[in-house]
Amino acid sequence: MTDPLYRQIAQDLRGQIQTGQLPPGAQLRTELELREHYKASRNTIRDAIKWLVSSGLVETRPGQGTFVVEKIDPFVTTLSEDPETGLGGGEGEAAFAEVRERGRNPTRIGPRVELRQAVGNVATRLRIEEGTQVVSRHWERFIDGIPWSLQTAFYPMDLVTRGAHQLLMAEDVPDGSVAYLKQTLSLVQVGYRDRILVRAPNEEESRFFRVADDGRIPMISIMRTSYQATDEGPVPFRVTYTNLPADRNQLVVNFGEVPPARAAAASLDPPRS
Amino acid sequence: MTDPLYRQIAQDLRGQIQTGQLPPGAQLRTELELREHYKASRNTIRDAIKWLVSSGLVETRPGQGTFVVEKIDPFVTTLSEDPETGLGGGEGEAAFAEVRERGRNPTRIGPRVELRQAVGNVATRLRIEEGTQVVSRHWERFIDGIPWSLQTAFYPMDLVTRGAHQLLMAEDVPDGSVAYLKQTLSLVQVGYRDRILVRAPNEEESRFFRVADDGRIPMISIMRTSYQATDEGPVPFRVTYTNLPADRNQLVVNFGEVPPARAAAASLDPPRS
DNA sequence: GCAAATTTGTTCGTATGTATT
DNA sequence: CAATACATACGAACAAATTTG
Numbered sequence: 293m294t295d296p297l298y299r300q301i302a303q304d305l306r307g308q309i310q311t312g313q314l315p316p317g318a319q320l321r322t323e324l325e326l327r328e329h330y331k332a333s334r335n336t337i338r339d340a341i342k343w344l345v346s347s348g349l350v351e352t353r354p355g356q357g358t359f360v361v362e363k364i365d366p367f368v369t370t371l372s373e374d375p376e377t378g379l380g381g382g383e384g385e386a387a388f389a390e391v392r393e394r395g396r397n398p399t400r401i402g403p404r405v406e407l408r409q410a411v412g413n414v415a416t417r418l419r420i421e422e423g424t425q426v427v428s429r430h431w432e433r434f435i436d437g438i439p440w441s442l443q444t445a446f447y448p449m450d451l452v453t454r455g456a457h458q459l460l461m462a463e464d465v466p467d468g469s470v471a472y473l474k475q476t477l478s479l480v481q482v483g484y485r486d487r488i489l490v491r492a493p494n495e496e497e498s499r500f501f502r503v504a505d506d507g508r509i510p511m512i513s514i515m516r517t518s519y520q521a522t523d524e525g526p527v528p529f530r531v532t533y534t535n536l537p538a539d540r541n542q543l544v545v546n547f548g549e550v551p552p553a554r555a556a557a558a559s560l561d562p563p564r565s
Numbered sequence: 566m567t568d569p570l571y572r573q574i575a576q577d578l579r580g581q582i583q584t585g586q587l588p589p590g591a592q593l594r595t596e597l598e599l600r601e602h603y604k605a606s607r608n609t610i611r612d613a614i615k616w617l618v619s620s621g622l623v624e625t626r627p628g629q630g631t632f633v634v635e636k637i638d639p640f641v642t643t644l645s646e647d648p649e650t651g652l653g654g655g656e657g658e659a660a661f662a663e664v665r666e667r668g669r670n671p672t673r674i675g676p677r678v679e680l681r682q683a684v685g686n687v688a689t690r691l692r693i694e695e696g697t698q699v700v701s702r703h704w705e706r707f708i709d710g711i712p713w714s715l716q717t718a719f720y721p722m723d724l725v726t727r728g729a730h731q732l733l734m735a736e737d738v739p740d741g742s743v744a745y746l747k748q749t750l751s752l753v754q755v756g757y758r759d760r761i762l763v764r765a766p767n768e769e770e771s772r773f774f775r776v777a778d779d780g781r782i783p784m785i786s787i788m789r790t791s792y793q794a795t796d797e798g799p800v801p802f803r804v805t806y807t808n809l810p811a812d813r814n815q816l817v818v819n820f821g822e823v824p825p826a827r828a829a830a831a832s833l834d835p836p837r838s
Numbered sequence: 839g840c841a842a843a844t845t846t847g848t849t850c851g852t853a854t855g856t857a858t859t
Numbered sequence: 860c861a862a863t864a865c866a867t868a869c870g871a872a873c874a875a876a877t878t879t880g
Contacts, residue, residue, distance in 0.1 A: 296867060322845060333869045338846085346619065346779040348765050354846045355877030366762070373820050483821025489639070490763055490783055490811035492621050506619040510763055510783045510811065519823055526822045538763035538783065545818050547646050548756025549799045550792055569848055595864060606850050611865085627865045628858030 298339035301330050305340065309349055309360055320350065320358040346508060348539075364540040367391070367435055370553065371486055371514070372546040383516075383532065385468040391435055398440075402431035405462045407449070414446045417517045417531045425449035427459050429469075432500065438540065439501045445469070445532040451477065470518075473529070482526055484518040490538065501537045510538045571612035574603050578613065582622055582633050593623065593631040619781060621812075637813040640664070640708055643826065644759055644787070645819040656789075656805065658741040664708055671713075675704035678735045680722070687719045690790045690804045698722035700732050702742075705773065711813065712774045718742070718805040724750065743791075746802070755799055757791040763811065774810045783811045 295303070308314045321329065326337045341358055344350045352358045374386060391398035406428045415422045426446045433441045447459055447469075456476050458465050465472045473479040492507030503509040514534040519526035544553060568576070581587045594602065599610045614631055617623045625631045647659060664671035679701045688695045699719045706714045720732055720742075729749050731738050738745045746752040765780030776782040787807040792799035817826065 298867075324845080335870085336868060339867080341846095343779050346781065348780055352846065353877085354875065355844075357845065368760075371818060371820075481821075483819065483823045485820075485823045485826070486816075486818040487641075488761070488816040488818070490785060506616050507621055507781075508619065512763060517823075519821075521822075526824050543759075543761040545644060545759040545761070546756065547644075547758075548754075548792075549794075550756040550758045550790075551799050553758070571848075597864080608851085609849060612848080614865095625865060626858085627856065628863075630864065 297330075297332055298336050298343065301326070301332065301337065301340035302343040304330075305344060306347070306349060309344075314360050316360050316362040318360045319356075320360070322357060348508065364438075366540055366542045367396070367440060368394075368542045368544055368553075369536070370544045370546070372544075373484075383468070383470075387433070387441075397436050399434045399437070400431055401434075403429040403462055403464070404431075405429055405460060408446075410446070410448075413515065414531050417515070418446065418448055418528050420448055427452060429459070439537075440540070441534055441536050442497065442500060443532065443534045445530055447530055451479075451529065469530075479529060480521045481518055481529075482521045484516050487515045487517075488543070489513050489515075493537070497535060497537075503537055503539070512536045512538050512541060512543070514543075570603075570605055571609050571616065574599070574605065574610065574613035575616040577603075578617060579620070579622060582617075587633050589633050589635040591633045592629075593633070595630060621781065637711075639813055639815045640669070640713060641667075641815045641817050641826075642809070643817045643819070645817075646757075656741070656743075660706070660714075670709050672707045672710070673704055674707075676702040676735055676737070677704075678702055678733060681719075683719070683721075686788065687804050690788070691719065691721055691801050693721055700725060702732070712810075713813070714807055714809050715770065715773060716805065716807045718803055720803055724752075724802065742803075752802060753794045754791055754802075755794045757789050760788045760790075761816070762786050762788075766810070770808060770810075776810055776812070785809045785811050785814060785816070787816075 294300075305314070305320065314320065320326070320341075323334050323337050323341070326332075326340075327334050330337065341350065341352065345352060349361060350358050351361050369387065370390060388398050388400070408426055408428055409423045410418060410420055410426045411422055414426060415424065418426070420426075426448055428444055428446050430444045431442070432439070433443065447456075451473065452459050454477055456473055458472055458476075459469070470481050474481075490510050490512055493501065493503060493505070493509065493511045495505065497503075497511060498505040501509075512535070514532075514536075516530075516532040516534070517528050518530040518532070520529045546553075567573075578587070578593065587593065593599070593614075596607050596610050596614070599605075599613075600607045603610065614623065614625065618625060622634060623631050624634050642660065643663060661671050661673070681699055681701055682696045683691060683693055683699045684695055687699060688697065691699070693699075699721055701717050701719050703717045704715070705712070706716065720729075724746065725732050727750055729746055731745055731749075732742070743754050747754075763783050763785055766774065766776060766778070766782065766784045768778060770776075770784060771778040774782075785808070787805075787809075789803075789805040789807070790801050791803040791805070793802045819826075
């Protein structure tokens with residue numbers, strides 16, 4: 293019936309955070325002080341704090357203390373295509389422009405170009421045999437110096453042998469790869485499908501984004517399959533993975549006619565039900 | 566340099582899970598057995614298991630043991646509009662149809678209809694004053710008996726006074742509210758914007774979806790603003806919140822021409838970088 | 839620059855409670 | 860009812876990170 297002690301303590305502290313009595317950035321009393329205050333053992337206090345950490349309300353810093361988390365101003369990525377350029381939202385060039393438009397400073401590292409064998413979803417989505425050669429182009433992106441996204445695009449080797457040699461160069465493709473493939477191979481992108489899921493970060497991601505490696509902060513993973521026009525209808529020519537930590541990213545998708553986007557990210561707004 | 570003991574143990578167990586040595590559903594050895602095996606104290610074993618729980622790899626059941634989690638076959642919601650019906654993906658009627666199409670059994674409870682004052686994002690997005698009356702229609706949805714989504718739609722009271730009285734009825738609007746508003750008020754939906762973010766569940770959500778209340782399993786929260794045609798361009802007439810637990814849901818968005826969707830949900834596929 | 843003080847992190851031991859079989 | 864397994868709670872000691880004097 294009654295909650296365990298550590299939960300009662302956690303809920304009391306949570307109340308203080310939610311009422312603003314402990315504002316973002318504020319330091320909680322130390323474990324020893326809380327131990328006296330709640331007349332519990334230090335381990336029980338620590339269990340309470342662990343629950344708050346897991347809920348994303350506080351963070352602990354060894355040697356310093358426990359602090360109420362300060363929300364990161366989230367960056368908003370638009371997935372829908374730009375009606376003017378036809379560029380897919382969230383892709384290299386478009387993503388870059390969108391960030392700068394909002395008065396923030398995007399930087400990037402890459403691309404790292406690799407030749408690989410297609411496996412799993414890459415083979416499935418590109419409709420090629422497992423083991424077929426593909427080119428992968430990998431980018432690391434930052435906003436205002438904060439790690440923002442990891443993105444990898446996979447192209448069938450076929451495109452290169454047919455003349456798109458720029459795909460092998462470890463450098464930016466001017467005006468973007470969609471425009472390049474159109475010029476070089478008359479390949480016209482007619483659409484794309486995004487598949488969005490949420491999962492725990494892997495080791496590389498928790499290192500790059502500097503988030504805990506226990507899955508506290510989830511990743512938003514977007515798998516995009518891009519299609520070109522053919523006589524037999526749309527056929528895939530590229531698969532792109534974009535991985536974003538959920539604590540600093542939101543997505544926007546537009547359908548039909550909508551007014552211009554407002555710059556502000558959505559507040560979390562008491563989720564209503 | 567060296568990881569703490571509980572991390573080493575956790576990583577060893579993680580290895581056994583990832584290699585399939587401990588397949589999904591398998592039971593781990595008990596804490597006491599692991600204590601002997603690793604020559605550590607029971608508390609240290611428990612710390613290791615807690616890390617695995619937090620990473621979403623195992624779950625503990627009091628009185629039973631610790632088990633490797635079995636992935637739920639995720640349900641895929643398409644957000645893009647149906648080109649035939651013009652219905653927005655993921656909305657009441659469309660969502661229902663999509664589920665049934667995939668051979669799964671959707672049920673629902675609702676709507677619960679309430680009159681409220683618009684606050685926060687609801688007021689902002691509908692472009693009305695805070696405090697203005699709005700109608701909220703709330704649904705609980707299930708797939709194959711499993712809690713799937715909580716959805717709440719907000720309409721300005723204005724629509725009701727102009728004649729859309731069905732919005733106040735705590736019953737399904739036949740053919741959907743978009744069709745109803747078109748018939749009754751000649752209100753034509755011309756587009757919508759989805760804003761997607763990921764956050765920890767609140768208390769009501771963790772209860773309804775039967776997930777841990779410490780935020781281990783994140784929620785995918787979609788805020789949709791729907792627009793009607795006017796002489797001055799698109800104007801919002803509805804705000805819909807859809808909240809989905811991330812462990813059993815994926816999203817799909819289509820742009821331009823894409824082939825028909827395949828039924829299968831995306832596997833998690835070693836996230837590539 | 840170093841040493842001390844402060845604060846959280848790790849690890850052990852022990853006892854008792856609660857859920858399930 | 861008994862046995863088993865995880866959950867809660869206390870106490871204690873030392874380690875590691877950080878700040879302060």
